[in-house]
Amino acid sequence: YDGGEVRLPSGAVLNHSNSPTLHALVGKTLVTTDGTTLLGGDDKAGVAIIMEVAHHLMERPNLAHGPLRILFTCDEEIGRGTDKIDLEKLGATVAYTIDGGGIGMIDVETFSADAMRVTFIGHNIHPAIAKGQMINSLRGAATFVDSLPKLDRTPETTSERDGFIHVHDIHGGVGRCEVDLILRSFVASQLDDFASLVIEAAEAAIAKTPGLRVEVQRRRQYRNLAEGLQTLPEAVALASQAFENLGHSHQLAIVRGGTDGSQLTEKGLPTPNLSSGQHNIHSVLEFACLDEMTVATEHAIELLRLWGEKRS
Structure with missing residues (x-):
């Protein structure tokens, strides 16, 4: 990366305005898409790390480390990545997810999260005879x-430790329409306040349409991992x-999202989240930095060595 704009084949442009982390990546190797899809x-x-x-x-069997388990999950993005994990079978003392942005971040707090679905039920009939x-x-x-x-x-109006209510999907028709929302807060009790607001808004909406x-x-999704990490300070x-x-x-950072580690920590397996060199996630402007991924790899290996040293 030479420090200027990065023009993608689609015509989209990466620049310092929409991608401020580029400032620190001059001379680094960046991986992008063509600008029409996510990088993933x-x-x-x-996974690559x-x-x-x-x-x-x-390649280096003599490298000292304790027993190691590598675990890949699916459905992490919808909060169900750990649903089928048997922690007793896994037999781990500590875990790390490699799911964070940029470089040098150890995520020690996540959102607490719930999902809601509000379903409006009406009555459909041919428009020609719909009156009444x-x-x-x-x-x-x-x-x-x-x-x-x-x-x-x-x-779009919050940052740092602010929570939010996010309407992310609406689907249906005249007879039935479902609205899907997610609730996010670093304070779990605030989710109850958000849920009450949603319920009140739903009831007010049907009051304006007789018969609706x-x-x-x-649905509970995950909880802030901060409290659970206190049970094993060595993890951080x-x-x-x-x-x-x-x-x-x-x-040490907070992440305005969640990871499988949020759920694993809640289940009793302390799991901080580590950087993986990703930027602009879930966007067509997403990119990864190969140099940062290399550092993440070196960090994980050194971390394994330290845990092995601690166990010996």
Whole structure:
């Protein structure tokens, strides 16, 4: 990367305005798409790093480390990556997800998260004979979404430790319309406040359309991993030491999202999240930095060595 704009084949452009992390990546090797699709660095970057670690360990059987388990999961992006994991069979003391952005980050806090589905149930009939009979669930859904917070408590209006309510999908027709939302906060109790707001908005929406009904479902997804990490302080301390041993700066960070580690930690397996060189995740402007992925690989190997040393 030469420090200027990166023009992708689609015509999309990576620049310092839409990708501020580029400032620190001059001279580094970047991996992009053609600008029409995601790169999938979240979390193919992590998979590549883990496979490189495994390759390194197999090439160097004398490298000291304790028992190691490598685990790949699916459905992490919908909060179900750990549903089928048998922790007793896994037999691990500590785990690390390699699912973070950039370089030198140790994520020690995540959102707490719930999902909600608000279903509006109306009555469909041919428009020609609809007078006095049709009950349009789409109108109820539109009223509901419009009544939710717009100037705050949304992803596009929040940052740092602010939580939000996010409407991410609407599907259906006149007779039935489903609105899917996610609730996010670093404070789990705030999810109850958000859920109450959603329920109140749904009930207010159907009150404006006689005959319209509503059903509300709420599903627990994951919880902030901060509390669980306190049960094994070495999980973070050794990750920090590994960076220091390699001469790389690092910082303890919060992540405005979740990882499989959020659920694993809640289940009793402390699991911080580590950087994997990914940037602009879930965007057609997504890219990965090969040099940062190399550092992540070296860090994981040093971390394994430190844990092996601790166990000996």
